[in-house]
Amino acid sequence: MEGERGSEKRFVFYAIFGFVGLTLLIRLFVMQVIEDKYQESAEANAIQKQTVYPDRGLIFDRNGKLIVYNEPVYDLMVIPREARLPDTMAFCKLFGISKQEFIEKIRAIRAVAPEGVFFSQLSKVDFAKVQEKLSDFPGFYVSRRTVRVYTSNAMANALGYIAEISPEELKKDSTQYYRPGDYIGKSGIEASYEYYLRGEKGIKYQLKNRFNQVVGSYQDGKLDKPAIAGENLISSVDIELQKYGEMLMQNKTGAIVAIEPQTGEILTLITSPSYNPNLLVGAEFKKNYASISRNPDLLLFNRATQSAYPPGSTFKTVQALIGLQNGVLNDTLRLPCNWSLVKCHPHPYWTTPQTSIQYSCNPFYYQAFRRIVHQKGESFEALQEGYKQWREQVLKFGFGRKLGVDIADEGSGNVPQVERFNKIYKNNWNFSNIYSLSIGQGEMGVTLLQMANLACIIANKGYYYIPHLIKSIGKSGKPLPQYQVKHSVGIEEKYFEPIIKGMNGAFKAGTVGPMAQVVNLYAGDICAKTGTVQNSHGEDHSTFIAFAPCDKPKIAIAVYVENAGFGGIWAATIASLMMQKYLKDTTRIKIQPWQVGKIEATEKMVLDKIFNRRELLRLDSIRKAEKRKQDSIKAILRKKEQEEDIYDDNQLNPQ
């Protein structure tokens, strides 16, 4: 039978079936078990992993006043692939854009990413409109973000700002916390406390169908992770004092730093000119940043922490302390005010360390510094040795190195090394080459923060805490550990007595001018040292360090006003006004009614004073323009008058 003949062909069938079955199994094994790209695609397809952004930590001032907070803004997002509007015109009408703009916008987004921001930071009105109609616009959704809001216009450079993370920062981020488009602190406190402020992102898993509509939470939200808000910070800054200081510094270039000596807490960190921090938030960031960063007055430059100012005569306190500690000076040692060494100004001829501070005698410090660097002998080697030792002692005061304040924008200043002089003078130099250092001039530069820290050291009689802007992080109630460590400068406490007395004298009857004394709360309770810094760029810089009250210092301050002349006048006055405000606000010291008027009058004088060359030029040109305008008006009037005269004449004549 035929059937019997063909029956062995069944094995061919078995082979074909087996071959196909095996092929499919292998294919499926590869797809399901070996490759995991499908798994990811399925998740990407159906599970929307939504990042829940935490609220950034708030910042309060030392008195509990809110300085920085967050405000929600809404971005209209679009997924171009899914944006198939049934009625594009209705959409365009709603937002007041043309169809052309709509198409271009979608195209621009599609070119770079699967989704993007269609409208950033909707106004509340627009948001209300969108919320209502969103279901009519598939592919569009609203995402909530927050922007920083600053309660005042002050403290911009200290607070810093946040902005979209840059590709470089993304590369550096080893923790993989950030994604493109995330915001990150760029400067100031926002940058240095980024880790605490940013909080922890949460994740929300939601299921979508193929229309990208969310249909529920994935696994009932079991895998969801709530966002943890950032830690709140308490700043040591007194925001009222900060605002007051910034107001006083208007139209002046310079900086103010005030510190609470016992703790190193910064009370104010002012740089002038500055900018309004509320300009560097949200939608207008790019535009405003461009104009702020290009401003010739260097608005983003923090003069309080980044500058390298010569300290001028304020540095004499350091010289005196080192001299006393090294034994080359003593309480009763009197040195002559020898103008042949270095120029000075009229004051009693013989001065002790104390009175040399009070009168700011230049020749005294020429001689003192010479004694310090030559204490091992007169040879060049001894000079080098002495200089090295002196430099080390100066560095202990916090000069010539970064203090380690809690904002990244800090300069180190400069106290030149021996090698520097060796290089400049080819190993052939002597005291006459470096003597200007004795009075804080010449090759050295310091930040104003370092100067304020010097005031703290003197106020504390020999120690300091690293100045810091944040006194408490979150619930800990404590600053970062490095700000809880006492640093000694290696000068015995007893050597501070004459210096403090001298500084007290300087305020009462020394280099401090009468305008600053006017605001003196009760005479004799402020210790101060003035500085008038010569510079090649123009008018002298006016500088001033002080602390008050002398016996129990509550505030130490350093002020620097560029090109404002004698230190005892403007810098001293501004510092005095600052101190009286702070002490008035924080202690029970009462200002007498007769003082109020005087203080107000002084404030007004300070406010009216302009030391910004650009501002002066601007005002000058305005004045000139005014004058020209007035002149031309006068000329026209005169001409008219003349014409009228002629006319009158003509009128008169026929009669």
Next chain:
Amino acid sequence: MMIISSTRNSRSSLNNLDVLSVLVYAILVIWGIMSIYSASYNVENPKPFWDFNTFAGKQFVFAMTAVGLIILVFLLDYRLFEGFAYIFYFLSVLLLIAVVLFGKVVKGQQNWIQIGPISMQPTEFAKLGVSLALAKFLGTPSSKLTDRKVWLGIVVIFIVPALLILKQGDYGSLMVFVLLELALYREGMPFWIIGLQVLAVILFVLSLLIKPVYLAFGLFFVFSFIVGILLLTRRKMERRDWLIMIVSLVLAIAFVISVPKIFTKLKKYHQERIIVLFDEEAVDKKAGAYYNLQQSKIAIGSGGVWGKGYLEGTQTKYDFVPEQHSDFIFCTVGEEFGWVGSFLVILLFMILLFRIVIIAERQKSRFARIYGYCVASIFFAHFTFNLSMTVGLFPTIGIPLPFMSYGGSSLWSFTLMLFILLKLDTHRNRLFGSY
């Protein structure tokens, strides 16, 4: 499925019923309903299993009526299927004609017909009709595949429904018919006819992948190589052999060169469905061909070893996969039961296919044996094309996975095919006809 009935005419012995096949059938149908329920499960608005408005509920009803059909098949005299084979065939051809005349067009294919409240796909029944007619035609002892008249008859049996199905645009079913050649091969058709077609398919694929010129050169070298070997082995080469070789080389090269030209004549979406298998980047990402295949592969591929669990598939649950309850039902299996589930489904089909071949071989009646091979070929074709399509080994053609895909017509048709064979099998010991 115990049918305790016996008619006077046919002394059917249920003891002879092939229980394994029935068991595999039952598992596949139940698994199918479960998968359909899962595939059409609406998370936001879950419907109970017994809601007859859902796909799963309807499929359940189809399955119940299929049980009715099975009972009917077993009640009927087994000789009826052979006796009325041509009548079945003509009925199915009539239905196909009716489809062409009155049919509904669904997704580019005109293969639905509405009779009263029931709509059906006659194509599915045509497969049964052709199988019966072919078995009947070849089953008569006088029909030998060496006879040209017999070939004419076979061509006639095929050509009528094939043309009608072609008219409907149902290329998938057409390919299923092509695979009925396997049954012819069992009955004596030379293997080279199939071999030639396989070769043609391979050349077709190659000509899409390689430039025709290179391919032509390649073919030439292969031929030269073969000739060289033949000469070296000192086989006697007659002039006729040379002629055959040269003609086939020329034909092959002509085929290879003409393929790209013919290919561009195809409909755009047909082209895309083929190209996407080789090069996913070459097709428009927005085109259906890419999206459907991609989603299907993602669904299956994301299942992993053990699957996401029943009713836990995200890909099928949220309607990413097209036709997920019918032609792409395997996606649900792959996603929710993983490779293990895929393995089980393939295993079940393998058991069924092997079983059908075994059953066919044990028939004493030629009609029953040929019919059995036809059923095996059709199931094999559906199984192969459907699964290959879902995993991206074959162009997307809309043919259902037997027993599992949603659809009354296909379920009934496949059920009838299988159970007519099982019915015949219960009578396998009785010689029938002119033996």
